[in-house]
Amino acid sequence: MLDENGPEPATPHADPRGNPLLRTQFVIPARPATFLRRERLDEHLDEALLTPLTVVDGAAGAGKTLLVADWAAARDRRVAWLTARLAGKGCGTFWAYLLQALRLADVTLSGDIGTPAEPGHVDDALLTRLAGELSARDAPVVVAIDDYDQATDPEIADQLDFVLQQAGRGMRLILVTRTEPLLPLHRYRAADAITEIKNAELAFTPREAADLLTLHGLRLPDDDIGALVNRTQGWAAGLRLCALAARGEGDPRTYLKGFEADRTTIADYLLAEVLKRQPPQTQDLLLRLSILERFSPELADALTGRTDAGLILTGLHRENAFVEYLGHGWFRFHPLFAEILRAHLRVCRPRLEPELHRRAAHWLRRSGSLDETLGHAAAADDWESAADALVDDLAIGEIFTGLRTDALSELFSRMGPEPTTPATDLVRAARHLAQCDVERGLGRLKRAERALTRQSGSSEDDGPGLAAARLSCALLEVTAARLTGSPGRAEAAARTAERLSSEVPGRRLEEHPELMALLVTHLGSARLWAGRFQDARAALTTVADSGRTAPTAHLREECLGHLALIDYLNGWAARAERKASAVAAAAGRCGPPAAPGPGLASLVLAAVAVDRNELDRAEAHLDAAADARHPLPDPLARAVHALVTGRVLLARGDTRAALEAADRAAGADVTSPWAAAHTTAVAAAAHLADGRPEMAVKLLAEEPEGEPVCLVGAVRAELAVGRTGAAIELLERVRPQGHAGPAITVRTALARAQVAGEVGDVATQRRLVARALEEARRERLRSPFLEAGPWLRALLRTVPLRGLAEGWLVPGPPSPGHPEPVQERPPLPVVQELSGRERDVLRRLAEMMSTEEIAADLYVSVNTVKTHIKSAYRKLAVNRRQDAVRRARELGLL
Structure with a gap:
């Protein structure tokens, strides 16, 4: 066998026990073919x-050994390499191995140094002579000790520090090392x-992960690589094992997206290298804590019933045992390690997990966050505790916003369906009302209120918890009152809420500003339905001016819509x-619109567009309102939608559909005076247009x-039936308020x-029309003139x-260079305003561009261009390109 740094060494010396020094402990580990050299490291x-000292300190599989091995193999001078897995059995054995590592690295040592005679002891003279000979060297010797965490004898650290x-x-x-060494760092x-490092x-x-996967023959999109790095937190062994496993799959990308860590070699590695190396008590602690996203020593003690979790967790973090310190006394597991521990817990102790979640929920309810409490209570199927926590925390408003x-x-x-406590009934009521299911919501709410009334008679049940539940009831009462169009109920519930708010901890109200903001918003909406505009404005402005905090941001937009x-x-x-x-702009920035603010705002924009006779734009806003989540949640929104729809249909000439739309505005416990008036006005205008003035x-x-x-x-209707006197009497009752x-x-x-014209007072008629034109021009109000009639x-x-x-x-004067023909023409009709894109198309029509050229120039489809051309022709009352261009110039549009 050949070492990467030279020929196989001579037969090694023995350790103090007389056992041969194993040659494998001195060989620099070989790097796999898929090893990635990282220049930054x-x-x-x-x-x-x-x-003098370098510490490469990382978890099992972090890539520290291969990093140092690759670096050592690339040195011009040999590095004295020692794997301390066997050498750490006592300071005598350790120094026997280290002396041999120096000799194998061509470090000349004199016989005066000697060798350790006992496994657990080494003479100070040996260490002194060794240090002296090393200090006399012209060039330093580099010594790399792998698995140094296996050298657990504290004397070794002291002696090594002395020699160094x-x-x-x-x-x-x-x-x-896996753990921070005991040297005086x-x-x-x-x-x-x-x-x-x-x-x-x-x-x-x-980027490094992508390069590593490429070495394994895998090429993935950046998003997939980012997700894999996030899941493994860049853990080297995890990435390599994932890559090896995915390489054998037909669809590596799909595999890596959904692989189950507990069913792979990653699980085998972590269970063997991390979990099984711990004492039984520590293994039990790790398994129990695996149900938690984060944990403190106190929470860990609650789950184990012991009192030593703090020392154990601190030690595990120091040992890089995949326990990360988050600060402020909180820890968490590496995501893959947590995933594997949870799977192992379910296999080893399947009945323990629900009880652990229950204990965690009870501890967190006193000392943790609401989110964590709810998550663990739900995991334990303890819905009573989950609902109690939500209601006691005054967080029930978060179901709505x-x-x-x-x-x-x-x-x-x-x-x-079980359990049926006041808190669970309140939560169910809130969910039903948030979905605009008023009947089921009110049923649950009444059930909860009856139970709370019974509880309030018992002194031991009185306190902040009961007050929080009753305040939640008041919020749901106001919500239901708004959804049913019951202003009186809303006012009564609001008064109850104001009284109860002083009985709950002020800190909780500050932590949940959405609760009172919801209550005031619904109260303002109910007042608006009742026609109490000033009172409604006062309530709605309170929320609209409260700032853009995250819990109330959508409520602010909703109140602006009502205003x-x-x-x-x-x-x-x-x-x-x-x-x-x-409101519409804010809804676009925040994503999907929340109910019902943006929906109502779109309806207002549609109403304004009708007043300006921009019917296409009005219909677009109506469609936007329909796209909002719960676009018509209450009688107010339904009434406005019906009124605007009726006015659009009326302007289009479809009187029958306009009457049907006006009928849809009904459906509330209490009739709204303004909604009824506007509904009747639309219906009367439809009858008048159909020649039925008496019905109007x-x-x-x-x-x-x-x-x-x-x-x-009514004035217009009376004039249509020829009763000018009645029309004059009605006019005397028209007293627009100062804020009109x-x-x-x-x-x-x-x-x-119109009345002045009927009685022959032409001067007054002209003066009144002139004043109307001046006022309407500022806001481009065209519909009042179209509705006025042919006179x-x-x-x-x-x-x-x-x-x-x-x-x-009406159309403006002819454009320069295009004088009006001499022949007399009928007056131009009032036209609807062209949209911006229709004007863009008209300008290109005037430049004699083809439909295909216009589509390419505007980056839209040919069919879209044809749609815009057809709409522009209709609005300009023409049928040909030449006529459209001429009419657009006459109107000053080109």
């Missing part, structure tokens, strides 16, 4: 030539006389659009006085103008009214 290891110190520049010592560190540095980077909504929903979806609706109902379309657009008059007469939208509609915006004041002015078109052709309407309501 080699460069760091080169510093071993500059410092006294040898000076004549010796460079490299220790390869603090002195070496203070003197900058040590090179250290630790477990974290030995871990493979994703926040970062853990989906996780909590999934967790408690596994809870069966946008209030602005719209008050006639301020531009204000409503700004708020609703902010009848419908509007049934609505309460004071709603401008109904009064304006242009969408209300413009319609009111047009109604007054308005003739007026819009007159001066100066045409000037006020040109460019946004």
Whole structure:
């Protein structure tokens, strides 16, 4: 046999017991063909030539031995190599082996040094003479001791430190070990006389892992490599064993994504090299802790019933036994080691795991995080404890909003019909209400409330826990009240919640801001449904201005959506659009929209688009509202959806469908005054358009006085049946509030103008129309003029009214270079606004580009271009390219 560094050595000397020194302990280990040399580690290891001591300290399979072996084999001078697995049986045996390693590395030692005579003892004179001869060398000898953690005799560390110190520049010592050696490392560190390569540095980077897999004939995408490195945490042995196993598979990529560590050679390696090397008590500790993502000594003691976990865990971490220290007294296992330990626990002690989860849940409920408590309680099938923890922590609001909504929903979806405690009923009620299942949610809520009422009569049950449960009831009551359209119930529950909030620990309320934010949001929505706009605004603004903390971020957007609706109902379309657009933008940044804020905001944007006669855009916003999670969760959202849909259909000329849409706005415990008024206005307009003015008059007469939208509609209806006097009487009752915006004041002015025309007061009529045009132009409100009727078109052709309407309501003057033909033409109809992409297509049509060229230029399909062309033709009331370009120029669109 030949050593990589020269011929086979001569017959070695014997150890102090008279046994031959085994030659395998002096051979530098061979590197496999798939060994990957990592330059960053080699460069760091080169510093071993500059410092007396180098420690390569890593877990089993971290690649430390092969790293040092490859580095040693590449040196110009031979490295004295010793594997201490057998040499660590006493200091005499150790030094006998080390002296032989020096001789085999061509280090000349005089006979004066001698040899140890006893396995457990070595003369100080031998060590002194050895140090003296090494210190006299011209070039230092490099000594690498592998498996140094096997040399457990503390005397060996003291003696090695003595020789190293006294040898000076004549010796460079490299220790390869699983645990930090007992040498006084603090002195070496203070003197900058040590090179250290630790477990974290030995871990493979994703790039190195990719190179290693390539050596095994595997090429994987970067994402797959990153996932593998994350799972193994760059552990060298784990990566190699995975690569070897995957190499024999037909689909290595799929195998590596789903391989079960407990069924591979990785499990055999870790069980043999780590678990089985520990004492029985430590093995029991490791198996019990495997159910935990992280653990402290106190938690470990709770699972074992012992009191020594702190010492054991600290020792395991120091020994690199795949126990990582997280700081602040917490530890965790290497992910693969934890996975294998859990599998081993299920095989060895299958009935123990549920009990361990139960103990962990009870300990964590007092001292840990809620997430961990819930996870272990669920794993133990202890749903009563899980529900109690959620309710006591005031975290039931997280089922509705926040970062853990989906996780909590999934967790408690596994809870069966039992048990039926107040807490479990509250959690079930919350889940049903979050899914807008009001009937089942209210059933569970009432059951929980009855049980809590019985408990409140017992003094020993009173306290923060009962107050937290009753406060959770109040939140669910407000939620149910909003979903059913019951403002009175919402107010009563809110008053109860305000009283109970002083009975729970303030710290918990601070930790769960979503609870009170949810309550105020639902209260504001209920007030809005009741038509109490000022009170609703006060509540909603509280949440909207509360900041963008993660638990309440979606609630803030929801409140902004409601505030946008209030602005719209008050006639301020531009204000409503700004708020609703902010909600839509935030929903796009945060991912899938939460219910029901973005859905309502999209409905407001659709309503504003209808007021501007941008019907395609309105329909797009309606579709966006339908895409939101639970887009129509309550009567308010359903009413707005029905109203906007009805107005779009009415503008399209489909009066029958508009009537059907208006009918869908019903369905609440309490009727909303504004929703009823707007619904009636849509239905009346449909009847009026179909030539049934008497039906319109009848419908509007049934609505309460004071709603401008109904009064304006009634004026038009009365004029349609020829009752001008009745119309004048109605106008006297139209008293828009001081906060009324242009969408209300413009319609009111047009109604007054129509009446003025009927009585022959042309001057007043023109003045009122001019004022309406000026107010509407700022917010591009076109629908009020389209809804007003044919009497308005003739007026819009007159001066100066045409000037006020040109460019946004009626076509503008001809473009320069394209004078209007001399022949008289009928006035251009009011057109819908073209979308940005339709304008892009029109510009390219004007440049005589083909459909295919336009598609290529805009990076869209030919069919998409054809759709935009067809829509633009319809809006411009043309059928040919030439006519479309001419009309677009006339309107100032090109």
